[in-house]
Amino acid sequence: MDSATCLALAARRGTVHALSVHYGQRHPRELRSARALARHFGAASHSVVRLPIGPLLDSALTQHRRTLTRRPGRSIPPTYVPARNTLFLALALGLAESRKARAIYFGANAVDYSGYPDCRPEFVRAFRRLARLATKTGVEGRPIAIRAPLLHRSKPDIVRLGERLRVPWALTWSCYEGGRRPCSTCDACRLRRRGFKGAHVRDPLDIAGTTP
């Protein structure tokens, strides 16, 4: 939902190059969605980088025996992947500089940042500074902008924005599991349901009506 809404925002501003990362998450379902969305919004390119770091990184998202459920009283969920957004943004930075892009769109949002350290405004600010210092374009006075337009939006807010931008929700995927239908019980499914419910919008993926 968040990436799709970011893509819709970026596509209104000019040429877009899409980037997806397959880093050993439990299923490639979300990559299929990414491809469909890149096509839908007319991305000039869609780079899928295979990053075989799953076995290296300690997380429930990359190690299949671990539980996805959040333990009560623990502020950072088990789905936290060490340095994941730093890595994604570093890849995006290299790609952006090579393609002479002027901005990177990053779909971090207010709901996520309550749990993940690398979705907080101070992380985005620190990466913006790093991007300016790390790159040739930054040194030459034309730093690549790091945009996080969803950072302070709630999930219902994102659904409302996506509706205005005509995001095809049927092409998106949120569930951490890779079944034919969303599991409806993982954290991602629950956040998604809260978003659609709060915005009074029907989720087209909610076929069975299990997510009222």
Place this chain on the structure above:
Amino acid sequence: MDSATCLALAARRGTVHALSVHYGQRHPRELRSARALARHFGAASHSVVRLPIGPLLDSALTQHRRTLTRRPGRSIPPTYVPARNTLFLALALGLAESRKARAIYFGANAVDYSGYPDCRPEFVRAFRRLARLATKTGVEGRPIAIRAPLLHRSKPDIVRLGERLRVPWALTWSCYEGGRRPCSTCDACRLRRRGFKGAHVRDPLDIAGTTP
């Protein structure tokens, strides 16, 4: 030379996990050296991450038709790879947090930083800040240290330090080309020669004596 000296420094402090990245550079020769050095210094593990981003990134190091020669008057050399050190450090950060490491050793040095933006002290400081904000360990008050012990050392200084640490120079590789012997003309070979010459140390790779 720089990575080997860093590894020697780190190995004196405790358990070391080595990380190499194969990102589409011209030749895998330096990976063979890295394996030999990790073994020599008794690294607890050596992760080689294959990062197929060569075609995505605009650089003479990853695009084989481009010249490696520095054009006069241009401050950043053509061997600059967009966001390379940001990407390497992001990988190292994820690995370090997963392995519960306390520090990352980064071999950037004073000679490099005259040309590459991502070898400068301000880049290292910005990454240190990012690492603290991006990670669970950072948020919990135990940030992973980012050490760049060679940052302010010249190449002769590094050779002298490596001699004291008994770095096996014969196992190291600097040349940008992947021949059986160093080409002796690329920037990396010239920097290496300057280092050994300045420290009055014989380079064991200089078999033909072409680098007096």
